[in-house]
Every structure is written in structure tokens, then in C-alpha cells.
Amino acid sequence: FAEIVRVQEALRTRFPEAGGRPVQVVEPPLPLPLPAVDLSGLPSERRLPEAERLALAESRHPFDLARGPLIRLTLLRLGEGGEESRVLLASLHHIVSDAWSVAIFYRSLTRLYAAFAAGQAARLEEPPVQYADFAVWQRRWLEGEAREREVAYWGRQLAGLPVLELLTDRPRPLTQRFHGAALQLRLPATLSAAVQALARSRYASPFMLLLAGFQALLHRYTGQDDIVVGSPVANRQRGEIEGLIGFFVNTLVLRTGLSGEPSFGELARRVRETALEAYAHQSLPFEMLVEALEPERDLTRQPLFQVMFQLQNVPLPEVDLGGARLEPLEVESGTAPFDLGVDLIETGEGLALVARYSTDLFDGTTIRRLVEHYGVLLAAALADPERPVGEIPLLGEAETHQLAREWNDTATVVAAGPVHRLFERRAAEVPSAVAVAFADEKLSYGELDRRANLLAHHLIALGVRPGSPVALLLERSVEIAVAMLGVWKAGGAFVPLDPESPRPRLERMLEEVFAGGAPLVVDPDRLALALERDGRPEVPDVLPDVAVGPGSPAYLIFTSGTTGHPKAVRVDHGSLANVLSVSQRDLAWDSRDRMPVLAAYSFDIFLFELWNPLLAGGRADLFALRPMPDVRRLVVALPAMTRLHAVPSLMRGIVEEIRGQGGRIGGLRTVFVGGEAVPPDLLADLLEVFPGAEVRVLYGPTEGTIICASHEVEDARAWRPLIGRPLGNTLLELRDRRGQRVPPGVAGEIWIGGAAVSRGYWNRPELTSERFSREDSGWYRTGDLARYRADGVLEYLGRADEQVKVRGFRIEPGEVEAALRDHPAVREAVVVGREDEPGQRRLVAYLTCEPEAAVLDEGLPELESEQVERWRTVYDTDVFGRSAAELEDPAFNVSGWNSSLTGEPIPAEAMREWV
Numbered sequence: 060f061a062e063i064v065r066v067q068e069a070l071r072t073r074f075p076e077a078g079g080r081p082v083q084v085v086e087p088p089l090p091l092p093l094p095a096v097d098l099s100g101l102p103s104e105r106r107l108p109e110a111e112r113l114a115l116a117e118s119r120h121p122f123d124l125a126r127g128p129l130i131r132l133t134l135l136r137l138g139e140g141g142e143e144s145r146v147l148l149a150s151l152h153h154i155v156s157d158a159w160s161v162a163i164f165y166r167s168l169t170r171l172y173a174a175f176a177a178g179q180a181a182r183l184e185e186p187p188v189q190y191a192d193f194a195v196w197q198r199r200w201l202e203g204e205a206r207e208r209e210v211a212y213w214g215r216q217l218a219g220l221p222v223l224e225l226l227t228d229r230p231r232p233l234t235q236r237f238h239g240a241a242l243q244l245r246l247p248a249t250l251s252a253a254v255q256a257l258a259r260s261r262y263a264s265p266f267m268l269l270l271a272g273f274q275a276l277l278h279r280y281t282g283q284d285d286i287v288v289g290s291p292v293a294n295r296q297r298g299e300i301e302g303l304i305g306f307f308v309n310t311l312v313l314r315t316g317l318s319g320e321p322s323f324g325e326l327a328r329r330v331r332e333t334a335l336e337a338y339a340h341q342s343l344p345f346e347m348l349v350e351a352l353e354p355e356r357d358l359t360r361q362p363l364f365q366v367m368f369q370l371q372n373v374p375l376p377e378v379d380l381g382g383a384r385l386e387p388l389e390v391e392s393g394t395a396p397f398d399l400g401v402d403l404i405e406t407g408e409g410l411a412l413v414a415r416y417s418t419d420l421f422d423g424t425t426i427r428r429l430v431e432h433y434g435v436l437l438a439a440a441l442a443d444p445e446r447p448v449g450e451i452p453l454l455g456e457a458e459t460h461q462l463a464r465e466w467n468d469t470a471t472v473v474a475a476g477p478v479h480r481l482f483e484r485r486a487a488e489v490p491s492a493v494a495v496a497f498a499d500e501k502l503s504y505g506e507l508d509r510r511a512n513l514l515a516h517h518l519i520a521l522g523v524r525p526g527s528p529v530a531l532l533l534e535r536s537v538e539i540a541v542a543m544l545g546v547w548k549a550g551g552a553f554v555p556l557d558p559e560s561p562r563p564r565l566e567r568m569l570e571e572v573f574a575g576g577a578p579l580v581v582d583p584d585r586l587a588l589a590l591e592r593d594g595r596p597e598v599p600d601v602l603p604d605v606a607v608g609p610g611s612p613a614y615l616i617f618t619s620g621t622t623g624h625p626k627a628v629r630v631d632h633g634s635l636a637n638v639l640s641v642s643q644r645d646l647a648w649d650s651r652d653r654m655p656v657l658a659a660y661s662f663d664i665f666l667f668e669l670w671n672p673l674l675a676g677g678r679a680d681l682f683a684l685r686p687m688p689d690v691r692r693l694v695v696a697l698p699a700m701t702r703l704h705a706v707p708s709l710m711r712g713i714v715e716e717i718r719g720q721g722g723r724i725g726g727l728r729t730v731f732v733g734g735e736a737v738p739p740d741l742l743a744d745l746l747e748v749f750p751g752a753e754v755r756v757l758y759g760p761t762e763g764t765i766i767c768a769s770h771e772v773e774d775a776r777a778w779r780p781l782i783g784r785p786l787g788n789t790l791l792e793l794r795d796r797r798g799q800r801v802p803p804g805v806a807g808e809i810w811i812g813g814a815a816v817s818r819g820y821w822n823r824p825e826l827t828s829e830r831f832s833r834e835d836s837g838w839y840r841t842g843d844l845a846r847y848r849a850d851g852v853l854e855y856l857g858r859a860d861e862q863v864k865v866r867g868f869r870i871e872p873g874e875v876e877a878a879l880r881d882h883p884a885v886r887e888a889v890v891v892g893r894e895d896e897p898g899q900r901r902l903v904a905y906l907t908c909e910p911e912a913a914v915l916d917e918g919l920p921e922l923e924s925e926q927v928e929r930w931r932t933v934y935d936t937d938v939f940g941r942s943a944a945e946l947e948d949p950a951f952n953v954s955g956w957n958s959s960l961t962g963e964p965i966p967a968e969a970m971r972e973w974v
Contacts, residue, residue: 273368313337532582779857
């Protein structure tokens with residue numbers, strides 16, 4: 060060791076401060092201390108673990124840069140006998156070494172050891188230059204035009220650099236903590252030869268092909284087309300420094316675009332061009348690059364890139380020294396400087412892979428899947444390099460079987476017949492039991508069935524035939540159940556319309572459904588006429604003889620439309636009966652169940668809340684909705700209920716009210732929550748305030764027939780909202796933008812298949828073909844993004860489009876924007892969903908208006924342009940940024956200052972409205 064240190068000045072260099080700056084001081088050659096620790100007294104099975112513990116402790120022990128030395132040696136004696144084992148711990152500070160330096164140190168050690176062990180004197184050749192010479196040369200080079208050229212190149216190359224959004228298993232800590240772990244995997248031996256062969260044919264290096272495969276993997280994992288990774292380079296471009304120990308390594312930022320659906324061969328060409336350009340500009344130190352580019356700093360991640368990739372093609376070999384064998388001892392450091400770092404190592408048996416990852420962000424199973432997918436992708440890409448990157452498979456056989464068979468094995472037998480037939484059987488069993496109630500109104504099962512029969516005959520007399528749409532325009536009452544049931548018995552499909560909706564919207568809905576023909580609308584007067592039998596003895600109250608099959612439409616429910624026009628989803632009897640029958644069986648509904656119905660009947664979850672208790676012989680209690688459900692009254696009624704469903708925003712209000720009234724309510728069997736993403740903290744609250752109740756998350760778009768998945772919450776420690784698993788006879792798959800299945804851990808769009816899929820949009824074939832695929836049994840693309848957890852549970856990630864949900868209602872911002880643009884004062888409008896407070900999502904519109912005078916003329920024609928400008932000034936200085944609460948506060952007297960603008964006070968109400 061003394062000989063190695065003699066010829067390598069870097070190993071006898073220290074860095075004290077002088078004038079507030081570090082300086083390099085090279086000490087004369089001195090022998091290095093080599094303390095020995097004897098572990099042979101320990102039991103044999105404890106010696107190697109103790110050696111690894113000491114090695115880890117040594118690696119974490121800091122150096123004193125000012126005093127040195129910056130290399131430490133320790134010898135551990137493990138035991139005597141026929142084969143004596145010792146462990147040499149050699150720690151070198153990174154400021155005086157790099158990976159290339161370690162290889163030089165290793166070769167020097169083996170050469171000297173062999174000579175000394177043979178009793179021969181040995182000396183190493185002194186290098187022609189030392190690290191200090193390189194440092195002086197580099198400093199001078201960077202003070203000239205070369206630095207400006209390098210910075211200019213990298214500035215162009217890295218402009219608008221994206222952040223790589225790998226999905227994590229946990230949220231990022233507020234500051235990066237560098238906690239890490241490593242995972243090792245050996246890739247198939249055939250890969251190395253295939254990489255070498257394709258590299259020769261493409262005039263590329265093996266590193267370039269391996270990097271192309273890795274960037275393709277990141278592209279598939281993130282869906283991003285602009286992929287950035289870091290990669291170290293030896294940066295030893297001059298022959299004189301090849302034998303020097305010292306810190307020469309530099310880090311390059313390699314950015315590759317994957318837009319345009321390139322083949323793997325084309326991607327390899329792009330990577331080759333990027334790498335060659337980067338190598339030509341590798342001399343600018345990375346820290347200077349960061350300083351020059353001044354990227355927005357983020358304490359949670361590294362600047363410029365978050366993933367490192369490298370190929371080590373000069374591994375440290377096992378060395379036979381003649382009587383002694385030297386081999387590396389692998390010790391896990393427990394650190395990770397980046398989110399993820401992947402090292403590929405060429406060995407005699409092929410490629411070994413070491414993945415170092417942040418344990419603050421990832422589970423080991425997630426990283427293992429990622430590197431296994433890398434192997435699958437790489438093998439397929441090398442076999443067919445002209446295949447588009449987006450079509451290269453990631454899934455192995457085991458995962459393919461798991462996704463298609465294990466996690467989607469939902470086939471089951473359900474009760475036969477449409478919902479109204481199932482209800483009739485229940486009504487015959489319990490005719491006098493209360494079926495549905497609202498305020499002081501109550502209907503028994505027998506009366507509900509009888510009234511529905513009357514309505515059905517009335518509708519048939521009006522011309523309703525199997526499949527005919529019938530609009531319902533009803534206020535909240537028990538008659539809603541009568542109307543739905545009566546339409547089904549007549550063979551029709553009901554269309555729920557909210558009487559509170561604006562008249563133009565209702566007119567558009569009717570035109571959409573009836574295609575310009577005369578609509579058939581059941582309103583309170585029509586319903587009363589149908590149920591009045593006096594003077595009309597010919598109208599029977601028995602079931603009409605109308606055949607309704609599983610493919611007949613059961614209802615049409617409108618959802619928001621991207622083009623500004625609402626669209627009607629057609630759901631057939633077979634799909635509706637499947638969802639309710641599976642729910643009845645899997646959730647064990649029975650005649651003891653009583654459930655509050657809180658949803659609006661124009662919202663499809665209303666059917667879940669109403670018909671589940673009715674099909675079981677239980678009771679459904681409708682609660683008033685205007686203007687909002689009375690939470691206090693609901694909480695008072697909950698002890699008499701057995702089931703509860705509400706959207707997250709309403710459920711949060713229920714939780715707060717329960718805590719205000721005493722803290723807990725027992726007795727409920729199940730608490731359902733859904734309609735939008737459910738925050739985990741709300742689930743924790745539900746488990747607390749409803750002790751003993753099963754808490755279950757529901758998921759499903761209207762096109763998926765109310766609900767198509769559910770998840771029983773056993774604890775609320777999940778980070779992201781959970782969707783759960785598919786219901787019986789329902790299929791859920793995650794696919795990428797090309798329609799290919801994605802593996803566990805990767806974001807994909809939820810596609811719904813099986814019995815849950817609706818038939819599309821009424822009278823909108825072009826929209827149906829856009830969102831529905833009729834391959835196999837038919838699929839619906841939801842636009843919801845999710846990923847599979849390792850246990851097969853779906854985790855919700857957000858939307859692939861601009862759709863938002865507010866209080867459970869699905870809203871296409873495009874429809875709201877279209878309505879806003881209809882106003883003469885609005886030139887352009889953009890609508891987004893904002894959640895400034897957790898759980899409090901709202902719609903916000905950003906408007907570009909016509910000139911202010913034109914708008915103000917509508918309200919105050921006496922305002923002149925000069926007054927408008929003065930008002931605008933006051934608005935900008937005094938009103939802008941004030942909250943609604945401040946404007947409502949009488950202390951903020953808007954009329955006190957606006958009188959100087961108009962000559963007379965402006966009413967505060969008008970002022971607030973305009974603000």
C-alpha cells in the first residue's frame with residue numbers, strides 16, 4: 060500500500076482551507092496504518108456477518124478532508140485453518156477516486172502482492188503527470204472560450220427539461236434523505252451476445268443499445284416521450300491520465316425523444332446520436348453545468364435527472380495470486396443518491412444488473428418487476444429491432460396469466476330476469492312490508508307493485524313499446540320508484556331528468572333522446588292521471604304481458620359532454636340485473652336492511668341505493684336534497700339504518716356531524732363511499748366513526764353500469780385512493796394509449812369489459828365507436844388512470860383527459876366552457892377543477908371578456924369610459940385578492956369609495972356580483 064500511495068499523489072492529498080477556500084496539499088510518501096481486527100474468536104457462523112457489519116460501519120465513517128489521509132485500510136481476520144480467510148476494507152474518499160481509480164488500485168494491489176509474496180522487490184512506474192497537473196490544466200481550459208461553448212451546447216440540449224414521473228409507492232419526503240437498497244439480477248446469458256451482434260450491425264456500442272432499451276422501458280412506464288437519464292463517463296480523454304488514481308469521472312445528461320412511434324432500431328439511432336454528441340461535450344463538470352443552467356431546485360429530488368444508468372464493462376475479476384485468491388466482497392451500503400440507478404455489469408456469464416433505489420419511494424417488489432420488464436423488453440427488441448417501441452411486450456407469461464386469469468377470473472352465475480321481475484318475486488313474499496319512504500309518505504311492496512302496473516298499462520296505451528324511451532321529470536317522492544318500475548314493466552327505458560336543470564339543457568336532452576320527435580314525459584300530472592282508477596275500471600293493476608330481454612334498454616342517463624352537449628348512456632337490463640344481483644350476493648343484502656337514498660335520481664348510483672334494499676325485502680328511505688341533504692337530520696336517522704352510501708364530500712360532512720353529536724354510530728353493516736376519488740384520510744375517519752361496519756369503496760362510470768369494482772377497506776394506510784377488484788362477470792384491464800395491457804405497477808387507462816359494459820351512447824354512433832371497442836365481448840375506455848398493486852388491487856391515479864368530478868358528479872369542462880361562451884360578454888373560457896383544500900373540489904372558470912365598457916353598460920349605463928378606468932384602478936388595488944368573506948363583511952364598505960367614481964353609491968350587492 061505504501062508503494063501505491065507513493066506513486067499516486069491523490070492518495071496522499073488533503074484539502075485544508077486557506078483564505079476561506081480549500082487548497083490541495085500533497086503530503087510526502089508515508090506508510091499507511093493497517094490495523095487488524097481478529098474475528099476468529101467468534102462462532103464461525105457469525106464471522107462473515109460481523110465482517111459485513113464492520114464494512115458497512117467503515118463505509119459510513121466520515122473523512123476529515125482538511126487533515127487526511129483520504130484512504131483508510133483495515134484487515135479483518137476471520138479464521139485459521141486449511142483455508143485462512145481475511146477481509147480487507149479499503150475506503151477511498153470520492154474526492155480522490157472514482158470507479159476507474161478503484162480498478163487501477165485493484166490491479167496495482169494484485170501485482171504488488173504477487174511479487175512480495177514471492178519474495179521479490181517490486182516498484183510501480185510513476186505516471187507521467189499527477190492529478191494536480193490535470194487540475195491546473197482543466198482550470199485553465201474552463202477559463203477560456205471552451206467553457207462558453209460547452210455551456211451553450213448543453214443549454215440548447217437541455218432546454219425545457221422534463222421531470223421523469225416514475226410512479227412511486229410512497230409520497231416523496233420533503234427533503235431527499237438518500238435511504239436506499241440494492242437489488243441484483245442476472246439477465247439471460249443470450250442477451251449479451253445479441254446486444255453485441257446488433258451493436259455491430261448498427262455501428263453502435265453495446266452501451267447505446269442497452270440505454271435505448273432502458274429509455275424505452277421508462278417511456279412505457281411513464282407514458283412520457285421525452286426521457287432523460289444521467290450516465291457517468293470516465294472523462295479520461297488523454298493517454299497521460301489513464302493510469303492515474305483521482306476523481307476524473309463526469310456525469311452526462313442523456314436526453315432522448317420517443318415521439319413519432321419509433322421502432323427500436325430508430326430509437327437506437329437516436330440514442331447513438333445523442334450519446335456521441337454528449338461525449339464530444341463531456342469535459343464540462345456536471346456541477347458547473349448545474350450552476351450555469353440554474354434549474355429550478357427541488358429539495359425532494361436531484362437536479363436535471365433522477366435516474367442513473369451505466370454499463371461497467373471492466374468488472375473486478377476474481378484474481379488467483381498463487382496461494383491466495385482475491386475476490387470482491389459485496390456489502391450493501393443502504394444508500395441511494397438517485398430515485399433509481401441501474402448498473403449493468405459484463406461478466407463471463409453474461410450481463411448482471413444491479414438496481415439501487417430509494418426506499419423512501421419504492422418497494423423492492425416494484426423495482427424487481429421493473430428490471431424484469433427491462434429484460435423482457437430488451438430480449439423482444441433485440442429479436443425484432445424494427446418493431447415499434449410501443450408494441451414491444453413487457454409482460455412475461457406468468458404476469459400475462461395473472462392479469463387475464465387470476466385477477467379477472469370473475470365469471471359467476473346470477474339471478475335470472477330483469478330487475479322488475481326480481482322485485483315482483485320479492486313483493487309477492489312481503490306485500491305489506493314498507494318498501495320506500497319519503498318524509499311522511501310510505502309505500503308497501505304490494506302498493507308499489509300495484510301502482511307500477513297501473514302506470515305500465517297507461518304507458519302502453521300511449522304507445523310505449525319494448526325499448527321506447529320514457530322521460531321522467533319528477534320531484535323527489537316515493538313516486539320515483541313507481542315511475543321507474545312502471546316504465547320497465549311497460550318495456551320502456553326511463554330517462555331521468557332533473558326538474559332543477561335549466562330549461563335549455565332539458566330541451567337539448569329531450570331532443571337528443573327523441574331525435575326531434577314528440578317526447579313522452581312522465582311528470583307529476585301524468586303520473587297522477589295514470590294512478591287514478593276512478594271511472595276507468597278497464598285499466599288493470601296486474602303485470603302487463605311485455606317481454607323484456609337482457610339486451611333491452613333499461614334506462615338512459617345523461618353525462619356531461621366534451622363538445623358542450625350532454626350525451627345519454629344506454630344501459631340494458633342484463634347489465635343492470637348483473638350489477639344488482641352480484642351486489643345482493645356478495646354484500647349479503649337481506650330483509651333487515653334499511654338504507655337512506657341520498658343521490659339524485661338523475662345520478663345512476665341512485666339505482667344502487669334504491670334497488671338493493673328493495674330486491675332484498677328491505678326498506679329505502681329517500682331524503683330531501685334541496686338545496687343539499689340535511690346532514691344533521693340524516694345523522695339522527697342513521698342508528699335506524701344498516702347501510703349508508705355517500706360521495707366523499709357529503710361523507711366528510713356526515714363524519715364531522717357525527718363527531719359533533721358524540722363521536723360514533725354503531726349498528727351499520729356497511730358504509731359505501733364512491734363517485735369520485737376517496738382520500739385515505741376519509742377512510743380512516745369512517746373506520747373510526749362507524750365501529751364494526753364494513754367500509755367499502757365503490758368505483759364505476761355510468762358506462763360501466765353504476766359500479767364495476769369495489770374494495771373493502773381494512774386499514775387506511777394506502778397513499779393513493781383505491782378502486783379495488785372487479786365485480787362478478789366484469790373485466791377490468793389497464794391498457795396504454797396503444798391499447799396494450801400494462802403490467803403491475805405501471806399506469807394505464809381502465810378498460811371495462813364483460814357484463815358491466817353499457818351499449819354506448821343513444822343516437823351517437825360516432826361517439827360510441829370512439830369510446831367503445833367491440834373486440835371480444837366489448838370494452839369501454841374510461842379515461843381513468845390506475846395501476847395494479849402487487850396484490851391485484853387497483854390504485855386510482857387520476858384522469859387521462861380534462862374530466863373532473865365535483866361532489867360525485869362527472870363534469871366535462873368543455874360543456875361548461877361552451878355554456879360560458881354563449882354569454883355575449885365572454886370571448887373565451889377555460890374551466891378547470893381545483894382543490895385548494897383537501898376534499899373541497901370546485902369548478903373555476905378563467906374568462907377572456909369583451910371590452911369592460913360593453914359589459915358594464917348592461918348594468919350601469921351611466922358609467923363613462925373614464926369612470927370605468929378609474930373603477931378598474933380601484934378594483935386592482937383595493938379589491939383584487941380579497942376573499943368572498945371579506946367582501947361580505949360590512950366593514951368592507953364598497954359603497955364608501957365607489958361613490959367618487961359614479962357620483963352616487965353603487966349598491967354593495969351589485970358590486971359584489973361584478974367583482
